[in-house]
Amino acid sequence: MNSVTLHTGRLALRTCGVTFAARTLDYVRRNREFLRPWSPVVDESFYTLAGQEERLRNDLRDRKSTRL
Numbered sequence: 001m002n003s004v005t006l007h008t009g010r011l012a013l014r015t016c017g018v019t020f021a022a023r024t025l026d027y028v029r030r031n032r033e034f035l036r037p038w039s040p041v042v043d044e045s046f047y048t049l050a051g052q053e054e055r056l057r058n059d060l061r062d063r064k065s066t067r068l
Helices: 018-030 032-038 049-065
Strands: 005-007 012-014
Touching: 018 032, 018 049
Parallel strands: none
Antiparallel strands: 005 012
16 A cells, blocks of 8 residues: 655655554654553553554554545
């Protein structure tokens, strides 16, 4: 599935695949405490590389099965 990018005057929002797992893991780890009040309770595996890879694979599967 091709990546999709949405642009605004200040932001480019892009879909990402499993290759972004290390970057998303870095983000969720660095921001874990700050985001805690707004985040759902997740299993500790969410904060692992395998957990982020699974999350991104699931996101891709969901995008493929959803027609907008």
